[in-house]
Amino acid sequence: MKKSFRRISERTVQGIFxxxxxxxxxxxxxxxVFLFREGMGLFRSPEIEKGYALCVHASNPVERLxxxxxxxxxxxxxxxxxxxxxxxxxxxxxxxxxxxxxYSEEELGGENYSLLPQKLGEVIGQxxxxxxxxxxxxxxxxxxxxxxxxxxxxxxxDFFGGxxxxxxxxxxxxxxxxxxxxxxxxxxxxxxxxxxxxxLGVAIYMSELAGERVRKLLKPTIELLAGIPSVVYGFFGLxxxxxxxxxxxxxxxxETALAGSLILAIMALPTIITIAEDAMRNTPKSMREASLALxxxxxxxxxxxxxxxxxSGISAAVVLGIxxxxxxxxxxxxxxxxxxxxxHSLFESVRTIxxxxxxxxxxxxxxxxxxxxxxxxxxxxxAITMVISVSAxxxxxxxxxxx
Amino acid sequence: MKKIIVTSVLLLSILSxxxxxxxxxxxxxxxxxxxxxxxxxxxxxxxxVIVTGGGSGVGISALIEGTTDIAQLSxxxxxxxxxxxxxxxxxxxxVPVAYDALAVIVHPDNKVxxxxxxxxxxxxxxxxxxxxxxxxxxxxxxPYSRETSSGTYEFFxxxxxxxxxxxxxxxxxxxxxxxxxxxxxxxxxxGYVGLAYLNKDIKAVSVSCDGGKTFVKPSMKTAKxxxxxVVRPLLYYYVTASESRVKPFIDYIxxxxxxxxxxxxxxxxxx
Numbered sequence: 001m002k003k004s005f006r007r008i009s010e011r012t013v014q015g016i017f018x019x020x021x022x023x024x025x026x027x028x029x030x031x032x033v034f035l036f037r038e039g040m041g042l043f044r045s046p047e048i049e050k051g052y053a054l055c056v057h058a059s060n061p062v063e064r065l066x067x068x069x070x071x072x073x074x075x076x077x078x079x080x081x082x083x084x085x086x087x088x089x090x091x092x093x094x095x096x097x098x099x100x101x102x103y104s105e106e107e108l109g110g111e112n113y114s115l116l117p118q119k120l121g122e123v124i125g126q127x128x129x130x131x132x133x134x135x136x137x138x139x140x141x142x143x144x145x146x147x148x149x150x151x152x153x154x155x156x157x158d159f160f161g162g163x164x165x166x167x168x169x170x171x172x173x174x175x176x177x178x179x180x181x182x183x184x185x186x187x188x189x190x191x192x193x194x195x196x197x198x199x200l201g202v203a204i205y206m207s208e209l210a211g212e213r214v215r216k217l218l219k220p221t222i223e224l225l226a227g228i229p230s231v232v233y234g235f236f237g238l239x240x241x242x243x244x245x246x247x248x249x250x251x252x253x254x255e256t257a258l259a260g261s262l263i264l265a266i267m268a269l270p271t272i273i274t275i276a277e278d279a280m281r282n283t284p285k286s287m288r289e290a291s292l293a294l295x296x297x298x299x300x301x302x303x304x305x306x307x308x309x310x311x312s313g314i315s316a317a318v319v320l321g322i323x324x325x326x327x328x329x330x331x332x333x334x335x336x337x338x339x340x341x342x343x344h345s346l347f348e349s350v351r352t353i354x355x356x357x358x359x360x361x362x363x364x365x366x367x368x369x370x371x372x373x374x375x376x377x378x379x380x381x382x383a384i385t386m387v388i389s390v391s392a393x394x395x396x397x398x399x400x401x402x403x
Numbered sequence: 404m405k406k407i408i409v410t411s412v413l414l415l416s417i418l419s420x421x422x423x424x425x426x427x428x429x430x431x432x433x434x435x436x437x438x439x440x441x442x443x444x445x446x447x448x449x450x451x452v453i454v455t456g457g458g459s460g461v462g463i464s465a466l467i468e469g470t471t472d473i474a475q476l477s478x479x480x481x482x483x484x485x486x487x488x489x490x491x492x493x494x495x496x497x498v499p500v501a502y503d504a505l506a507v508i509v510h511p512d513n514k515v516x517x518x519x520x521x522x523x524x525x526x527x528x529x530x531x532x533x534x535x536x537x538x539x540x541x542x543x544x545x546p547y548s549r550e551t552s553s554g555t556y557e558f559f560x561x562x563x564x565x566x567x568x569x570x571x572x573x574x575x576x577x578x579x580x581x582x583x584x585x586x587x588x589x590x591x592x593x594g595y596v597g598l599a600y601l602n603k604d605i606k607a608v609s610v611s612c613d614g615g616k617t618f619v620k621p622s623m624k625t626a627k628x629x630x631x632x633v634v635r636p637l638l639y640y641y642v643t644a645s646e647s648r649v650k651p652f653i654d655y656i657x658x659x660x661x662x663x664x665x666x667x668x669x670x671x672x673x674x
Contacts, residue, residue: 075567166569169568204494252542252589253545253574254585334577337574337575338575365460371517
């Protein structure tokens with residue numbers, strides 16, 4: 001009786017474990033599918049804000065405006081149609097809201113604005129140089145003096161190759177993620193370069209040189225570093241590191257990629273140190289003793305035997321450190337200035353992908369192009385970290401084969 | 404016994420949830436609404452008011468979806484938001500509860516005192532890049548902006564930049580506090596913050612919106628008498644159908660006591 005009860009309870013526990021394992025895997029898969037489904041919707045969305053269209057006068061020879069030139073026109077950088085492929089005529093901008101300063105609500109047909117399309121048509125008809133940004137519901141379609149410019153979908157080329165990230169610009173938002181990808185990689189890679197030497201140094205000291213008492217004190221201290229909330233690092237960086245960089249290097253701004261890299265380096269140190277130290281301590285005693293027995297000094301043993309033996313573990317430490325740095329949001333957001341320009345040096349402000357998502361998702365209307373573009377940024381980040389964890393996995397597997 | 408406690412707690416929370424009024428929207432208005440809600444609940448212990456932020460746009464979409472009773476906006480409702488509300492069969496009522504002035508701030512060592520709206524537009528759209536072009540030292544201008552989710556960002560773009568876009572690669576900070584720290588540390592910096600945030604680490608410049616005829620320094624007094632040009636209303640929106648539910652709270656804000664909370668939190672009272 002007791003035996004069978006135990007068997008049943010063991011079976012149940014096994015079943016629960018299997019179930020929770022599969023539920024976790026399915027959830028992760030679903031999240032990934034959701035992420036990509038939302039993100040890919042961007043390439044099926046129009047270049048012009050959803051539900052709106054651009055209209056010009058019918059006599060205007062311009063057939064199509066790229067999102068870039070639409071933005072230039074509405075920023076008054078292009079003020080003549082001949083710069084956009086049309087006649088020599090001054091461009092007149094007309095935003096939809098301006099109709100309400102021309103006509104009262106009664107003149108537009110009251111509550112449901114029944115006369116609105118007609119009035120808009122009149123305005124466009126009177127101004128041959130006009131470009132009007134209007135909601136699709138009120139387009140004066142039957143008016144012969146009005147030409148509606150065709151709208152294409154957002155192209156992947158503009159998305160991945162564009163150099164301007166301005167997702168809230170009307171009428172034509174600019175989704176160029178190149179500066180954001182570069183900013184993310186730039187900050188993370190320099191963070192690892194900065195953290196690598198001190199990290200390795202501490203790892204060697206802790207595994208080989210430090211006495212047992214020092215090690216027992218040092219290890220928890222370093223692990224404590226990993227427990228500090230990232231916003232605290234960010235605040236520390238903003239009030240101490242940023243002015244320090246600015247004053248010592250005589251820069252016009254202190255919020256630079258360098259500040260971000262330094263903060264990330266400090267944050268990645270615990271990961272690098274603990275993993276590298278574990279790898280070094282795993283060197284078999286027989287190998288150390290063989291080296292010492294052959295007459296090598298302690299230091300020769302470290303860099304001729306232990307470091308080569310632990311090389312794959314050290315690389316895994318570095319790769320995981322990069323992974324930690326790439327996904328970091330809050331600390332970076334506070335110290336890098338978040339200017340979306342492609343970085344050329346360490347002393348410029350950069351904007352990273354996680355910071356962009358965190359800063360903008362709150363206001364992006366759900367389902368809109370801005371929202372979709374942020375999900376696509378998430379997909380890019382996912383792809384980058386995926387590559388990193390797979391390479392970490394491959395590197396550490398290599399170590400097992402060598403064993 | 405445990406079960407009874409759990410169920411009663413659940414029941415209580417559901418019941419009180421049904422009575423609670425929810426306010427959602429602009430982060431700028433968060434301290435104001437929180438203070439109003441706190442004092443209102445102290446006066447009327449049977450009532451619960453829950454205030455959450457997220458941004459003006461978030462507030463309106465919550466109102467459309469019916470997940471909030473009041474939306475707080477630091478800008479006027481947009482035309483397409485109004486359309487969406489109408490499509491859902493809802494008409495909204497707008498109530499201004501306070502005013503907020505935006506101050507343009509620079510580093511205290513900067514000798515520039517006055518800027519016209521046109522100069523500010525040039526600086527934030529990237530046409531003016533050195534302080535000597537506007538009467539200052541030969542120093543690069545570093546403009547700081549808020550993130551795009553902020554109603555302050557929208558309002559500044561509308562009133563100062565005349566709907567033109569900020570320059571590509573402007574420094575954008577996640578919060579007003581971060582702008583103040585950055586401007587106080589950077590010699591060439593310029594930024595914009597709500598009047599309530601002004602302190603001695605930064606200097607507010609006088610602004611002119613009439614082409615340089617009169618420059619007005621931002622202060623509680625100039626914002627109140629209407630001479631300072633960069634002032635915006637802070638608004639509550641609610642669905643007319645739920646008027647009876649939200650009316651007591653809104654009446655409280657408009658009362659003398661409620662308006663005292665407005666000036667206590669650093670905003671400008673209605674009259």
